[in-house]
Amino acid sequence: MLHTAVVAALLSRVMSPRRRFSGLVIPGPYSKVSHGVYWSCSLFELLLLGKAVVVAVLGEERLLPPDPGDASDPPGSVGLLCMYASIVVALLCSFMEGWLGQRLVARWRKQHEAAEEAAGQAGARQPLLGKGKAAKEADSATIPELIKLSAPDTHILFMAFTAGAAAALGQALVPYYTGKIIDYASIDPDPHAFRLTTLKMLGVALGCAFFTGIRGGLFTVRAAGRRCEPLPLPPLSSPPGPPPQDAGFFDTTKTGEVTSRLSADTTTVSDQICLNLNVMLRSSTQAAMVLVFMFSASWRLTVVTFVMIPLVLVICKLYGAYYRRIRRAPCLSAVQVQTELAEANSVAEEALSSMTTVKAHAAEDSTMAAYAAKLTRFYHLQRREAVAYAAYMATNTFLAAAVVAIVLYYGGSLVLKGAMSAGSLVSFMLFQQSLSAAFQALGDVFSALSAAVGAADKVIELMKRQPAVAETGTLVPAAFAGKLTVQDVVFHYPARPTLRVLSGLSVVVNPGEIVALVGPSGGGKSSIVKLVERFYVPEEGRVLIDDRPVGEYDRKWLKQRVALVSQEPVLYARSIRRNILYGLEEQDGLPPEEVPTFADVEEAARLANAHDFICALPDGYETECGEKGVQLSGGQKQRIAIARALVRRPAVLLLDEATSALDADSEAVVQEALDRTMKSRTVLVIAHRLSTVQDAHRIVVIQHGQVAEQGTHDQLLEAGGTYASLVRRQLARAPSAAGLLPSPSSASLAGGLH
Structure with missing residues (x-):
């Protein structure tokens, strides 16, 4: 009754919001009330466990309540069954009471946060609650999702559980037969029973070993299978799995975060859940047996024993948390210890690297003193950490030994009273050690599973994320001309939602036309190419190909007809041939008859001016490019990228600064390849070099996200606008610094500028 009254009083402090005269809602002490409910329930449960121990030690051997008419029984006797039933019910009620109290406090806190946010008070006066608490709540769908992912392995898990139960039974029988052997050998000698029991024990040990191996092997096979078939994360998945993510996702998500999900978190989920599930089933079955x-x-x-072992484990765990909190203190943190050691090493390194200066000034003593001072501070920190660790280990060791001593003392007293045999006490001590090991393993498993569920939250969140740019198009037209239309487009990048890149821009590129986009950096030229590639979707306006929205086309079909060559081509650690075929192999879903042949690869390389240098390499087209193409020069990589685009036989070619990062010689070779490949194709080219843009059918000047002017090279020069000023500034630069050098065909440009 006192416990219930305390919990009710605590909850009453946060049941309804309190208001000041100004109308500001003052939140209740949610954290304090939550901790109060937790400790009140914990204390009540400890008292119940203590009562269970007292009843076990002092209670009479009476299972049921006495007959009401029997006057010989003492008043108040209820029997062991009723007594322990009441204790178990009270424990269960206390668990439910604590859980419900915590849930109510969390619910009221959430309601207060929602009301505060709706009223616009969040952050207006002071941060009443921590930021992001709602985001820290565990996703209740994580466990069902993990179970769903484990569904294909149900038969393996069932067989592993069955083998684990058999192994746990064998482990429980070994101490039992140990006690019997002691009884038959010393307490109540029986040679025949002694030999028979020994043989039984050997058989049980053999069976236990067999089933243990089966259980561990099945769980290991499942874990290995999960690693060989990784969780279908969105960046690499394909239908019917989660859809690939859009480019905006990678703009706002760090590469390390994605790779962490792909490697560390998925491995944690696979290993921890598979292997710790093995340990959990083994330990729980072992404890029950x-x-x-x-x-x-x-x-x-x-x-x-059953009361004391969990109690000792809880005390050890609480003290372990306290010890870790001590270690995280500023004076004992690992970071501080390592900082002191690093400072000492820096003093030594500085002196050793300039020893002639030290000797020249006879400063050996002061240098040694500085080094000793740093080491002394490091020693003091290490000593304090050693004291804390010694206390932690002493506590754990003493409590474990205390449990053994108490069990031995009480068990010995039962042996002296004749309530149990010496062999049974030996068996019981072995059982007690097995039970302690099982509880310890279960505690470790729950900690590891908590970490795994935390990692699974991140993985499943990524798996369930729907991309902002949905790839649902299925259109595969019989004819494809390649007309590009950008119509009244307004666009912001997801990573910079407040910065408008394009403001109502409209551009049309007719089939077979070469249109060059020029203008100051940051004007939005590359953004147009990214919208045509459907890396992003505009907020307003439309991007059309052959008068149909880009999103209506089948994505893979369209990527084979619209090819992109970027400023910094990326090659992969594979052969040159496979780099040219990138995205066009059978593994990419193409039918074998549509995969380009070696002759197609060679033809594309010839068009890109890459065939000669490839044949000069030791392994020709099978030469490995190295990671990101490090074994090739910039011009060679660019020509391979052009060949990769041409092997697709594209109707539309997008060139985004394809020559700006090259030297003069490489640029001349690559530009020749581009001039050859741009014929008879729809080409949208972004460039600053005059040799690239002056021969275009039309030049469009992009400035501040809009079309500033457009026309041919000569028309724009005569207009004397933005394009003419750009050319004038570039011609005014020194030849070594010019970013846009005139070609021989532009010899008359100077006259035009006059």
Whole structure:
């Protein structure tokens, strides 16, 4: 009753919001009330466990309540069954009370946060609650999702659980037969029973080893299978799995975060859940089996042991958390210890690297003193950490030994009273050690599973994320001309939502036309190419190909007809041939008859001016490019990228600064390849070099996200606008610094500028 009154009083402090005269809602002490409910329930449960121990030690051997008419029984006797039933019910009620109290406090806190946010008070006066608490709540769908992912392995898990149960039974029988062997050998000698029991024990040990191997092997096979078939994360998945993510996702998500999900978190989920599930099933089954045998040996001693072992483990865990908190303190943190050691090493390194200066000034003593001072501070920190660790280990060791001493003392007293045999006590002590190991393993498993569920939250969140740019198009037209239309487009990048890149821009590129986009950096030229590639979707306006929205086309079909050559081409650690075929192999879903042949690859390389240098390499087209093409020069990589675009036989070619990062010689070779490949194709080219843009059918000047002017090279020069000023500034630069050098065909440009 006192416990219930305390919990009710605590909850009443946060049931309804309190208001000041100004109308500001003052939140209740949610954290304090939550901790109060937790400790009140914990204290009540400890008292119940203590009562269970007292009943076990002092209670009479009466299972049921006495007959009401029997005057010989003492008043108030209720029997062991009723007593322990009441204790178990009270424990369960306390667990439910604590859980419900925590849930209510969390619910009221959430309601207060929602009301505060709706009223616009969040952050207006002071941060009443921590930021992002709602985001920290565990996703309740994580466990069901993990179970769903494990569904294909149900038969393996069932067989592993069955083998684990058989192994746990064998582990429980070994201490049982140990006690029997001691009884038959010394307490009640029986040679025949002694030999038979020994043989039984050997058989049980053999069976236990067999089933343990089966259980561990099945779980290992499942874990290995999960690693060989990784979780279908969105960046690499394909239908019917989660859709690939849009480019905006990678703009706002760090590469390390994605790779962490792909490697560390998925491995944590696979290993921790698979392997720790093995340990959890083994330990829980072992604990259940051991408890059965312990009750058969002595129910009184079992109650005492069953209460004390979890209590000791909880105390050790609480002290372990306290020890870790001490270590995280500023004076004892690992970072501080390592900082002191690094400072000492820096003093030594500085002196050793300039020893002639030290000797020239006879400063050996002061240098040694500075080094010793740093080491002394490091030693003091290490000593304080050693004291804390010594106390932690002493506590754990003492508590474990104390449990053994208490069980031995009470068990020995039962042996002296004749309530149990010496062999049964030996068996019980072995059972107690097995039970302690099982509980310890379960505690470790729950900690590891908590970490795995935390990692699974991140993985499943990524798996469930729907891309902002949905790839649902299925259109595969029989004819494809390649007309590009950008119509009244307004666009912001997801990573910079407040910065408008394009403001109502409209551009049309007719089939077979070469249109060059020029203008100052940051004007939005490359953004147009990214919208045509459907890396992003505009907020307003439309991007059309052959008068149909880009999103209506089948994505893979369209990528084979619209090719992109960027400023910094990326090659992969594979052969030159496979780099040219990138995205066009059978693994990419193409039918074998549509995969380009070696002759197609060679033809594309010839058009890109890459065939000669490729044949000069030791392995020709099978030469490895290295990671990101490090074994090739910039011009060679660019020509391979052009060949990669041409092998697709594209109707539309997008060139985004394809020559700006090259030297003069490489640029001349690449430009020749581009001039050859741009014929008879729809080409949208972004460039600053005059040799690239002056021969275009039309030049469009992009400035501040809009079309500033457009026309041919000569028309724009005569207009004397933005384009003419850009050319004038570039011609005014020194030849070594010019970013846009005139070609021989532009010899008359100077006259035009005059």
